[in-house]
Amino acid sequence: MKTFEELGLCPALRKATDELGFQSPMPVQEAVIPFLLEGRRDVMALAQTGTGKTAAFGLPLLQRLDTADRTTQMLILSPTRELCLQIADDMRDFSRHIDGVHIEAVYGGAAIEPQIRALKKGGQIIVATPGRLIDLKNRGYVHLENVGVIVLDEADEMLNMGFSDSINEIFDAINGQGEDGGRREFQTLMFSATMSREVERVARKYLRNAETIVVGSRNEGAENVNHIYYMVHAKDKYLALKRIVDYNPRIFAIVFCRTKVETQEVADKLIRDGYNAESLHGDLSQQQRDLTMQKFRQHLTQLLVATDVAARGLDVDDLTHVINYGLPDDIENYTHRSGRTGRAGKKGTSISIVHSKEKHKIRNIEKEIGKKFVEQPIPSSDEICKKQLYKVMDQIVKTDVNDDEIAPFMQDINRYFEYIDKDELIKKIVSREFGRFLAYYADAPEIEEVKEVSSKGGKGDKGGKGVQTDRQKRMNKAQRGYHRLFINLGKRDGFYPGVLMQTLNRYVGGRQEVGHIDLLDTISYFEVPEKDARKVMTQLTGIRYRGRIVRCNSEDEKTGKPKKAKRP
Numbered sequence: 001m002k003t004f005e006e007l008g009l010c011p012a013l014r015k016a017t018d019e020l021g022f023q024s025p026m027p028v029q030e031a032v033i034p035f036l037l038e039g040r041r042d043v044m045a046l047a048q049t050g051t052g053k054t055a056a057f058g059l060p061l062l063q064r065l066d067t068a069d070r071t072t073q074m075l076i077l078s079p080t081r082e083l084c085l086q087i088a089d090d091m092r093d094f095s096r097h098i099d100g101v102h103i104e105a106v107y108g109g110a111a112i113e114p115q116i117r118a119l120k121k122g123g124q125i126i127v128a129t130p131g132r133l134i135d136l137k138n139r140g141y142v143h144l145e146n147v148g149v150i151v152l153d154e155a156d157e158m159l160n161m162g163f164s165d166s167i168n169e170i171f172d173a174i175n176g177q178g179e180d181g182g183r184r185e186f187q188t189l190m191f192s193a194t195m196s197r198e199v200e201r202v203a204r205k206y207l208r209n210a211e212t213i214v215v216g217s218r219n220e221g222a223e224n225v226n227h228i229y230y231m232v233h234a235k236d237k238y239l240a241l242k243r244i245v246d247y248n249p250r251i252f253a254i255v256f257c258r259t260k261v262e263t264q265e266v267a268d269k270l271i272r273d274g275y276n277a278e279s280l281h282g283d284l285s286q287q288q289r290d291l292t293m294q295k296f297r298q299h300l301t302q303l304l305v306a307t308d309v310a311a312r313g314l315d316v317d318d319l320t321h322v323i324n325y326g327l328p329d330d331i332e333n334y335t336h337r338s339g340r341t342g343r344a345g346k347k348g349t350s351i352s353i354v355h356s357k358e359k360h361k362i363r364n365i366e367k368e369i370g371k372k373f374v375e376q377p378i379p380s381s382d383e384i385c386k387k388q389l390y391k392v393m394d395q396i397v398k399t400d401v402n403d404d405e406i407a408p409f410m411q412d413i414n415r416y417f418e419y420i421d422k423d424e425l426i427k428k429i430v431s432r433e434f435g436r437f438l439a440y441y442a443d444a445p446e447i448e449e450v451k452e453v454s455s456k457g458g459k460g461d462k463g464g465k466g467v468q469t470d471r472q473k474r475m476n477k478a479q480r481g482y483h484r485l486f487i488n489l490g491k492r493d494g495f496y497p498g499v500l501m502q503t504l505n506r507y508v509g510g511r512q513e514v515g516h517i518d519l520l521d522t523i524s525y526f527e528v529p530e531k532d533a534r535k536v537m538t539q540l541t542g543i544r545y546r547g548r549i550v551r552c553n554s555e556d557e558k559t560g561k562p563k564k565a566k567r568p
Helices: 011-019 027-038 053-064 081-094 113-120 130-138 155-160 164-175 197-206 234-247 260-272 286-297 331-338 356-369 381-397 403-416 422-442 497-507 530-540
Strands: 043-046 074-077 103-106 125-128 149-152 187-192 211-214 225-231 253-257 277-280 303-307 321-324 348-354 482-487 517-519 524-529 552-554
Touching: 011 053, 011 081, 027 043, 027 053, 027 211, 053 081, 053 149, 053 187, 074 130, 074 164, 081 103, 081 125, 103 113, 103 130, 113 130, 125 130, 130 164, 149 164, 155 164, 155 187, 155 197, 155 331, 164 197, 187 197, 225 356, 234 260, 234 348, 234 381, 253 260, 260 277, 260 303, 260 497, 260 517, 277 286, 321 331, 331 348, 331 356, 348 356, 381 422, 482 530, 497 517, 497 530, 524 530, 530 552
Parallel strands: 043 187, 043 211, 074 125, 074 149, 103 125, 149 187, 225 348, 253 303, 253 321, 277 303, 321 348
Antiparallel strands: 482 524, 482 552, 517 524
16 A cells, blocks of 8 residues: 555645545545646546545645646536535645645535635635536636636536536636637546446546546445345335334434425424434525534434435435435436445445335346345334343443542442342333333334235235225324324425424423324324323314314224314
């Protein structure tokens, strides 16, 4: 393994890498840095996100920068504001011992005026999202006539997000600066996790005599990612998600959902059920999204429930799992999702929760990535409780004790516990830490096994008489000690778990305890303790929600249908 000195980096950059804790070059850095220092040929580099790509192109470009020239010499395009800021911060860290370096980040979703003021002072290296760069160029604040290097980082992500036209416009602007109206002499570097057809098209169009550098395997997710799936009925997806999370006590994951509505709904349910989760989707303000991503990156949030678009460019260390709450339609989206775990030589797991109609997608993805999915049964209550118990015991054993800190209190503590023997004390500690799981799984709803669907019709086929729809099969028996209620509001009314809780707290009073919530398009079911059922029905029936008169009734236990509403 070579050192950064052997790769040809100057002392100022080596000093920065030492201070940043870079012990030795990563494979992509070892392959790319010498090439960029020695040559001016275009580069097509295939490497997973999280493998050190920013340093691979950033360090040699900083060494080549003319610090005496205040004009824009290098342009780095990234798909998202988040990645744009991250690259700019990394570049500033790398250049901390080089005088006269001016790096500016420009991106959408933020006020443009501060970015204009910064550019007026000069930006030798501009890190940008395509849309905001074009806006600033059209306003006359970005000048591309001296750009000698353009980098497309996460090119596949940019193209998937619909930036193809913007990239064409940026290249046309640079190409048009030549005296003969043709392409000027500048270097193009493309970095991508996958070699999609769209990436190949852009590479053919803009790269000239390019060197292809592959780190890992083409079109394959991280080598250290295991791919597994759980087959469930659509109605049981959320229950399956809970069991999967509980079965992996140290999970740190992104849960990918297909829509903004589904994302918020799943996050609300997880939060209500006591999980450390937050949502990330396009309906949140940029400030909310920034705060959510910051908390997740700092491991203050354990589960991030997100849409594909919102999570693009989110680079987080040590993700243990990616959970697909249903498979994406596009295989490349699956590759991007799964590639967020198993980075930098660490193991990761991509889990998919699918129903029988999605099984063909599993097979298509297997063919594309060259890896087999492993089907696993949903963890049982006993298996989950054992995993959680081992976690509690491990945490207790590994707890660091500061003798000096607790010494002043030990006399009182010993006196308090002197009549409790060791076994009894251990039982109390474990019960306190472990009680929530024991209580839930003592009477947890069962997840029905999915049987293969016949392709010939008849019983078991979609057209057969023996088949029930998801709504017909929906569990209508409340958990023990709870009563199941019906309300005439659903998703189409903007009625979600968070709204239900707010409504109950407002009209029923206090913090109303709620069990399972089951949202449909136009109606909803929810459970409350039996002792509160009559009060909740009385207090909610007759109120107005967005102009509609609300009806809340008891669900008929026999038919699963709501009883006829009574006027208050």
